[in-house]
Amino acid sequence: xxxxxxxxxxxxxxxxxxxxxxxxxxxxxxxxxxxxxxxxxxxxxxxxxxxxxxxxxxxxxxxxxxxxxxxxxxxxxxxxxxxxxxxxxxxxxxxxxxxxxxxxxxxxxxxxxxxxxxxxxxxxxxxxxxxxxxxxxxxxxxxxxxxxxxxxxxxxxxxxxxxxxxxxxxxxxxxxxxxxxxxxxxxxxxxxxxxxxxxxxxxxxxxxxxxxxxxxxxxxxxxxxxxxxxxxxxxxxxxxxxxxxxxxxxxxxxxxxxxxxxxxxxxxxxxxxxxxxxxxxxxxxxxxxxxxxxxxxxxxxxxxxxxxxxxxxxxxxxxxxxxxxxxxxxxxxxxxxxxxxxxxxxxxxxxxxxxxxxxxxxxxxxxxxxxxxxxxxxxxxxxxxxxxxxxxxxxxxxxxxxxxxxxxxxxxxxxxxxxxxxxxxxxxxxxxxxxxxxxxxxxxxxxxxxxxxxxxxxxxxxxxxxxxxxxxxxxxxxxxxxxxxxxxxxxxxxxxxxxxxxxxxx
Amino acid sequence: xxxxxxxxxxxxxxxxxxxxxxxxxxxxxxxxxxxxxxxxxxxxxxxxxxxxxxxxxxxxxxxxxxxxxxxxxxxxxxxxxxxxxxxxxxxxxxxxxxxxxxxxxxxxxxxxxxxxxxxxxxxxxxxxxxxxxxxxxxxxxxxxxxxxxxxxxxxxxxxxxxxxxxxxxxxxxxxxxxxxxxxxxxxxxxxxxxxxxxxxxxxxxxxxxxxxxxxxxxxxxxxxxxxxxxxxxxxxxxxxxxxxxxxxxxxxxxxxxxxxxxxxxxxxxxxxxxxxxxxxxxxxxxxxxxxxxxxxxxxxxxxxxxxxxxxxxx
Numbered sequence: 001x002x003x004x005x006x007x008x009x010x011x012x013x014x015x016x017x018x019x020x021x022x023x024x025x026x027x028x029x030x031x032x033x034x035x036x037x038x039x040x041x042x043x044x045x046x047x048x049x050x051x052x053x054x055x056x057x058x059x060x061x062x063x064x065x066x067x068x069x070x071x072x073x074x075x076x077x078x079x080x081x082x083x084x085x086x087x088x089x090x091x092x093x094x095x096x097x098x099x100x101x102x103x104x105x106x107x108x109x110x111x112x113x114x115x116x117x118x119x120x121x122x123x124x125x126x127x128x129x130x131x132x133x134x135x136x137x138x139x140x141x142x143x144x145x146x147x148x149x150x151x152x153x154x155x156x157x158x159x160x161x162x163x164x165x166x167x168x169x170x171x172x173x174x175x176x177x178x179x180x181x182x183x184x185x186x187x188x189x190x191x192x193x194x195x196x197x198x199x200x201x202x203x204x205x206x207x208x209x210x211x212x213x214x215x216x217x218x219x220x221x222x223x224x225x226x227x228x229x230x231x232x233x234x235x236x237x238x239x240x241x242x243x244x245x246x247x248x249x250x251x252x253x254x255x256x257x258x259x260x261x262x263x264x265x266x267x268x269x270x271x272x273x274x275x276x277x278x279x280x281x282x283x284x285x286x287x288x289x290x291x292x293x294x295x296x297x298x299x300x301x302x303x304x305x306x307x308x309x310x311x312x313x314x315x316x317x318x319x320x321x322x323x324x325x326x327x328x329x330x331x332x333x334x335x336x337x338x339x340x341x342x343x344x345x346x347x348x349x350x351x352x353x354x355x356x357x358x359x360x361x362x363x364x365x366x367x368x369x370x371x372x373x374x375x376x377x378x379x380x381x382x383x384x385x386x387x388x389x390x391x392x393x394x395x396x397x398x399x400x401x402x403x404x405x406x407x408x409x410x411x412x413x414x415x416x417x418x419x420x421x422x423x424x425x426x427x428x429x430x431x432x433x434x435x436x437x438x439x440x441x442x443x444x445x446x447x448x449x450x451x452x453x454x455x456x457x458x459x460x461x462x463x464x465x466x467x468x469x470x471x472x473x474x475x476x477x478x479x480x481x482x483x484x485x486x487x488x489x490x491x492x493x494x495x496x497x498x499x500x501x502x503x504x505x506x
Numbered sequence: 507x508x509x510x511x512x513x514x515x516x517x518x519x520x521x522x523x524x525x526x527x528x529x530x531x532x533x534x535x536x537x538x539x540x541x542x543x544x545x546x547x548x549x550x551x552x553x554x555x556x557x558x559x560x561x562x563x564x565x566x567x568x569x570x571x572x573x574x575x576x577x578x579x580x581x582x583x584x585x586x587x588x589x590x591x592x593x594x595x596x597x598x599x600x601x602x603x604x605x606x607x608x609x610x611x612x613x614x615x616x617x618x619x620x621x622x623x624x625x626x627x628x629x630x631x632x633x634x635x636x637x638x639x640x641x642x643x644x645x646x647x648x649x650x651x652x653x654x655x656x657x658x659x660x661x662x663x664x665x666x667x668x669x670x671x672x673x674x675x676x677x678x679x680x681x682x683x684x685x686x687x688x689x690x691x692x693x694x695x696x697x698x699x700x701x702x703x704x705x706x707x708x709x710x711x712x713x714x715x716x717x718x719x720x721x722x723x724x725x726x727x728x729x730x731x732x733x734x735x736x737x738x739x740x741x742x743x744x745x746x747x748x749x750x751x752x753x754x755x756x757x758x759x760x761x762x763x764x765x766x767x768x769x770x771x772x773x774x775x776x777x778x779x780x781x782x783x784x785x786x787x788x789x790x791x792x793x794x795x796x797x798x799x800x801x802x803x804x805x806x807x808x809x810x811x812x813x814x815x816x817x818x819x820x
Binding site: 035036037038040043045118119120121123124125173174176177191192193194218219220221222224225228229231232233234387388389390391392393394396407408419426427 | 536537538539540542543544545546547548549550551552553556557560586588589590591596599600655658659662663666669670671672673765766767768770774775778781782783
């Protein structure tokens, strides 16, 4: 008996020794904060889903960390003088994971699928394309309803991901159960809430830049546990390290911490005119909203809740974005001004404000700090914490006064603004409406020159910060932590993990 | 025994129907629109309407329920709104995980709870009794998520003895599977052990003061025989009941423990499904859990017959 026990123990310890030292030419293990949704680029909606696609599905174009658009499957593109035609040259010698060749026909089929599949969430992103013309094996012309400056940037995300037309036609809406793309890794298996396994695609057009045999994505929701897994060597990399854990991760010799400010935002959306509840002092008088904005010390908020790791912000773009209006910098707290505005609006003794907030740790902590700061100016905030699905439904239906909500951000500036502030915009839950704003936003999305667009967004930002249908608070910073054997990782503001030229060196 | 069991099974049918109606109705009472979450950040109205039609969310609720029952009777529990995977497939993936965790946890609970219970009953009022009580009470009071994280930090990060989290199927690598499950099963087991220990103790105390125990001692039987053979066996009935119930609870999933150790069992699945208003998934899990619970009760009933000869004769 004793002998058996000893044998079992040594077997256990032996197995431990094997797992503790990661082997070479390895399976890269990456922990995600949550499980991805359906793995079909046309149907998917989650951020973590996009992280999986970054290794599995190539797009027509990609971005640089500075948000410039660069070739991926499209090697060059040209917009006609009147802006209604884009001619794209495509990469030759690319095949999908099922062997289907990638060519202009495939691109046409993909655009058609994104536009016509009933379940497609990409319709609005590709709305401006009226038709496609295959003008050569590797050349395609996109005909547009009118000039659209935002389109190319849309093709740098899910709308530009190319799936195998053969596989898509065969699987229809069930494509996500067995996705077939043309990226560096191909889909191997998925166990819901456990793992998504991708293996190296030998015929990848850029195979020389790929140095892993497989990638496994593991959803590990608890941040402490994600970090513990990294420290114990069970995983090689994690995304979204909690800001409060940075010090601990940096203190560990074997780990590297990397970060990039996202191009999304977090803030408070006000109900200006959405149903009956829009008719309230906060919806009717912009001076109250301005008062709240002056009452908030955004730097202190960032220090207190996120230990300074995030980016304080006051616009829909983070301060490091090329689209940020530098003439409107993040200001400190100004209680005098806040109180003066309240008095001017007719509330010298202060006023109440009910804010709905998602019932998770970060938003609650943020709003508690905002609540304390607002109280100094005489604004008495009541927080109503709601589970996210409920919060969203109430916000969309206009059953709220103010709502703590954010936006994951888009590469093109249009994506962070147009639908939120134009009359009838799909996600304009404020129901904010102003003809000047509509004009600026509609014009900015069609102008070809970035400088002209920037000038319009600068003007629009002045108006947005005066009207404050959305009050901006901060921008999330994507924080990754990884084993220091992992070399060559580049942090991108879109939060994706790109494995080109990333290596493992023991 | 057979007619008794048949009666039990027949009673189970209306119970399951009632449970499914109840859960269906409760889900519909939840505020929040599943499709606003599903439609993605842009919430395209066209897509919203299509999805509502596709998942029959525009139908009256009783119609939706009957449609679900109709499909369920044919073995089709619908598909997950979130991942498009068939619910039956999702559950087939999770059930072995959940059962493995439940079995290992119960084993831990029994190994700790029963000896501790017997010991503290036999040594009632002594220091042993107090120590056993304190240990049991701590097992019950220490939150699972805290104990879990502490164990990960100590055993996995510091000593690097066991994997920090995750799951390996038994069929893939038997030992690795057991090793990955050890910590979560221990964490769950300690909590349950406390309950078991308390029940064992009180049940044993009742038996130990019975006349036949005094008689057994008077006959000069060894203390070991008196306690294990004469007393413990008679004290077993309530222990079996409580074990079966605890096991049934484990089948429903251990949300926090699963979350901490990232075990892809029922608990995590059902919580995510409720948050995403993934109706079909919630409904499917509740159904399976209810059946599991009723089954465990049946097992407990059968155990009574095995343990108690008087029942067999009736």
